[in-house]
Amino acid sequence: MHTFKHGVHPDEKKELAKDKPIKVVKAGKILVFPMQQHIGAKAKPCVKVGDNVLVGQIIGEADGPISANVLSSVSGKVTAIEDRLVVGGQKVESIIIENDEKYDAIKGFGVERDFNTLSNEEIIKIVKDAGIVGLGGASFPTHVKLTPKDPNKIEYVLVNGAECEPYLTSDYRLMIEETETLIKGLQCILKIFPRAKGVICVEDNKKDAFDKITKACSSIPNIETALMKTKYPQGGERQLIYAITGRKINVSILPADAGCVVDNVDTVVSIGNAVCKSTPLLRRIMTLSGDAYNETANLNVRFGISYKEVIEAVGGFKSNPEKMVSGGPMMGLPIFDLDMPVSRNSSALLAFTKDPLSNLKETNCINCGRCVSACPINLLPTRMYKAAKDGNFDEYIRLNGPECITCGSCSFVCPAKKPLTPYFSYMKFAVRGYLNSKKEAKK
Amino acid sequence: MDFKLNVQSSPHVRDKISTSSIMLDVIIAMLPATIWGILRFGVYSALVVLVAIVSAVISETVFNLVIKKPNTVSDLSCVVTGLILGLNMPPEIPLFVPAVGSFFAIVIVKMLFGGLGQNFMNPALAGRCFCLISFAGYMNNFTSKMSVDVYSSATPLILLKNGHEVRLFDLLFGYIPGTIGEISAVCLLIGAAYLAVKKIIDLRIPLLYILSFVIFIMIFGQGKTTNVNYILGEVLGGGLIFGAFFMATDYATSPITPLGKILYGILLGVLTGIFRLFGKSGESVSYVILISNLLVPLIESFTIPTAFGREGK
Numbered sequence: 001m002h003t004f005k006h007g008v009h010p011d012e013k014k015e016l017a018k019d020k021p022i023k024v025v026k027a028g029k030i031l032v033f034p035m036q037q038h039i040g041a042k043a044k045p046c047v048k049v050g051d052n053v054l055v056g057q058i059i060g061e062a063d064g065p066i067s068a069n070v071l072s073s074v075s076g077k078v079t080a081i082e083d084r085l086v087v088g089g090q091k092v093e094s095i096i097i098e099n100d101e102k103y104d105a106i107k108g109f110g111v112e113r114d115f116n117t118l119s120n121e122e123i124i125k126i127v128k129d130a131g132i133v134g135l136g137g138a139s140f141p142t143h144v145k146l147t148p149k150d151p152n153k154i155e156y157v158l159v160n161g162a163e164c165e166p167y168l169t170s171d172y173r174l175m176i177e178e179t180e181t182l183i184k185g186l187q188c189i190l191k192i193f194p195r196a197k198g199v200i201c202v203e204d205n206k207k208d209a210f211d212k213i214t215k216a217c218s219s220i221p222n223i224e225t226a227l228m229k230t231k232y233p234q235g236g237e238r239q240l241i242y243a244i245t246g247r248k249i250n251v252s253i254l255p256a257d258a259g260c261v262v263d264n265v266d267t268v269v270s271i272g273n274a275v276c277k278s279t280p281l282l283r284r285i286m287t288l289s290g291d292a293y294n295e296t297a298n299l300n301v302r303f304g305i306s307y308k309e310v311i312e313a314v315g316g317f318k319s320n321p322e323k324m325v326s327g328g329p330m331m332g333l334p335i336f337d338l339d340m341p342v343s344r345n346s347s348a349l350l351a352f353t354k355d356p357l358s359n360l361k362e363t364n365c366i367n368c369g370r371c372v373s374a375c376p377i378n379l380l381p382t383r384m385y386k387a388a389k390d391g392n393f394d395e396y397i398r399l400n401g402p403e404c405i406t407c408g409s410c411s412f413v414c415p416a417k418k419p420l421t422p423y424f425s426y427m428k429f430a431v432r433g434y435l436n437s438k439k440e441a442k443k
Numbered sequence: 444m445d446f447k448l449n450v451q452s453s454p455h456v457r458d459k460i461s462t463s464s465i466m467l468d469v470i471i472a473m474l475p476a477t478i479w480g481i482l483r484f485g486v487y488s489a490l491v492v493l494v495a496i497v498s499a500v501i502s503e504t505v506f507n508l509v510i511k512k513p514n515t516v517s518d519l520s521c522v523v524t525g526l527i528l529g530l531n532m533p534p535e536i537p538l539f540v541p542a543v544g545s546f547f548a549i550v551i552v553k554m555l556f557g558g559l560g561q562n563f564m565n566p567a568l569a570g571r572c573f574c575l576i577s578f579a580g581y582m583n584n585f586t587s588k589m590s591v592d593v594y595s596s597a598t599p600l601i602l603l604k605n606g607h608e609v610r611l612f613d614l615l616f617g618y619i620p621g622t623i624g625e626i627s628a629v630c631l632l633i634g635a636a637y638l639a640v641k642k643i644i645d646l647r648i649p650l651l652y653i654l655s656f657v658i659f660i661m662i663f664g665q666g667k668t669t670n671v672n673y674i675l676g677e678v679l680g681g682g683l684i685f686g687a688f689f690m691a692t693d694y695a696t697s698p699i700t701p702l703g704k705i706l707y708g709i710l711l712g713v714l715t716g717i718f719r720l721f722g723k724s725g726e727s728v729s730y731v732i733l734i735s736n737l738l739v740p741l742i743e744s745f746t747i748p749t750a751f752g753r754e755g756k
Contacts, residue, residue, distance in 0.1 A: 008458070010458075011456070166456065238751060248751060320446040321446070322448065325453075329454060329455040329456040330455075332453055332455065333453070334448070334449070334450040334455070335448060336447075337444065350455075355449040355451075355455075356455065357449070357451050358449060363462040364462075364558055364559040364561065366465070366520070366559060366694045367560050369699045370460075377750055377752075378748045378749065378750050378751050379750060380699060380700065382699065398747070400747070403751065403752070403753065411453075412458055413458050413460070414457075414458075415458075415460045416461075416462050416560075417457065417461070419452065421452065422453075
């Protein structure tokens with residue numbers, strides 16, 4: 001079975017929401033569309049206050065080579081363009097739309113298309129116009145991934161169905177419920193990369209999804225499936241590429257340089273929807289899980305709906321949560337306010353009555369080396385932590401610190417309960433600044 | 444929103460393991476050897492172990508009080524230190540020796556350098572060597588009034604050094620003179636297996652230690668290369684098993700790098716071989732581990748692992 005070295009085994013907790021079919025959440029009156037829901041340059045609003053907009057209309061245009069369009073998920077009127085709070089704590093320029101609940105869509109919305117009749121350029125344009133970004137968490141604009149320097153050098157298109165974060169089940173539900181669209185979407189991508197083989201990669205805790213997909217694609221010659229050992233962070237790009245192809249990339253090598261394109265399950269389904277059903281990316285499949293909810297769920301939520309409305313849709317809280325996380329528990333962001341819109345990286349909303357971190361007792365590092373055995377990148381987290389705390393950038397770089405993928409495995413296993421990962425997230429940016437200032441000093 | 448939410452950086456879940464649970468596992472792992480030692484040597488030896496532990500706990504508590512830091516006794520590491528030191532004492536030692544040894548181990552070796560994880564040598568071993576030097580007469584007296592069935596007051600290593608044979612059964616089950624905890628290889632190995640199963644210790648260090656030691660004495664053991672009794676006697680008869688599994692694996696004083704662990708294990712084996720074959724005293728494990736402790740930062744500095752995807756660069 002395919003796997004990678006090191007990594008950790010957090011409690012999966014997927015049984016909480018695994019068997020809940022995806023349910024559509026009704027949109028409320030007011031929807032909020034931040035212009036930054038992706039990595040890269042912010043989108044530029046292309047509507048004005050008072051404009052009427054349609055379902056699927058581009059309201060924010062991609063601004064620059066790495067950027068993504070933002071689309072309205074409802075029809076209605078633009079009531080304001082102002083800064084709104086988003087997950088992560090920043091305030092981002094957002095378009096506020098009042099829903100007229102008519103759901104009038106743009107021309108051609110929902111029309112069936114055969115991807116074989118489209119040129120590669122047309123497919124890429126459709127993906128770009130549909131506002132599709134990586135839905136696995138990083139939100140990298142997908143049309144950029146689909147336009148590498150040389151499409152003929154791509155040998156693998158890997159569909160990431162690892163879903164290695166605990167609690168999350170949205171990708172699993174999609175693989176079960178949207179198998180056909182997933183395969184269609186992959187065929188669209190494979191059309192762009194004629195020499196590539198499509199591999200749908202699933203962890204072995206989702207064997208039924210794996211079997212269903214394997215059966216569905218058995219007659220398609222350039223698509224196969226791969227079963228991977230359940231281990232965190234198998235869904236990390238470097239771990240996935242290594243597990244399937246044996247190739248290793250690092251922080252300065254793009255997957256495309258190793259002949260790979262990696263896309264998350266939901267991203268590929270979204271490509272299938274956009275290309276074959278003329279339905280741009282207007283929704284997020286979200287898992288609501290954790291012991292604070294009355295009911296756990298997998299939801300189909302239009303972008304722009306507030307977290308509060310989403311929680312009300314599943315019947316609210318059983319008891320007040322002490323901790324909420326947007327995304328998975330290993331890499332997700334903590335939530336401190338529910339008046340935030342669902343956006344492209346809202347893969348889950350977890351709510352816990354007891355914060356697992358509230359009673360942690362930090363002790364000295366005992367040098368046990370558990371972080372070293374857990375690190376999928378072969379780093380020495382405890383030494384990096386010391387260098388980071390000391391502000392010793394040169395030592396941090398000598399320890400290969402910039403290679404860290406901030407997966408959280410080291411913090412997870414640390415018996416001394418050291419806050420390792422937060423320091424490494426910080427150092428990611430701090431090291432860049434340090435190297436830049438060093439370069440300038442040389443000039 | 445009528446409630447407040449905690450905000451911390453990810454990850455938001457943690458493994459159950461904690462520093463104190465690790466230390467508790469180490470204590471559990473040493474229980475077979477402790478109990479067997481006490482059964483063999485009598486109630487007084489229990490007192491020796493107890494005094495070592497109590498002295499360690501009190502030393503750490505008082506030290507924290509004096510420097511006005513929160514007490515760190517609850518992480519149980521001082522209990523482990525006291526227990527290891529107690530097990531390294533001859534069974535009929537005057538009680539002040541383990542008391543002083545634990546004080547030295549905790550205050551001088553551990554706390555003065557920053558406490559848990561900051562010590563550059565194994566506190567229990569440093570405490571033992573301090574006692575060996577300061578109270579040589581007491582520390583080397585293994586004659587026992589109580590255990591009359593011990594066939595000789597000479598330790599197995601001394602017998603081997605003088606060219607005698609040893610009874611391997613006695614070495615395995617502890618019918619030999621020695622310190623309270625080191626005598627039964629079987630009890631120690633049960634504890635080591637427990638630690639290995641619970642993934643508390645990395646077996647690379649102890650196994651390479653023993654393996655490289657065996658190879659060394661096979662090469663340089665002057666005509667005893669194939670003498671199974673001699674080789675097994677050397678492995679089981681002294682502090683090697685105890686040292687390899689319980690002291691060389693001490694987290695704070697062994698390398699954290701995978702390659703470093705391998706080099707460290709080999710270094711220990713070779714040094715032990717040199718000391719035992721060419722040194723004057725039969726026993727050498729304690730000194731070897733202490734010396735190797737000092738080389739750990741050096742070993743680590745040139746064994747930083749290559750990051751994933753950076754191979755061949």
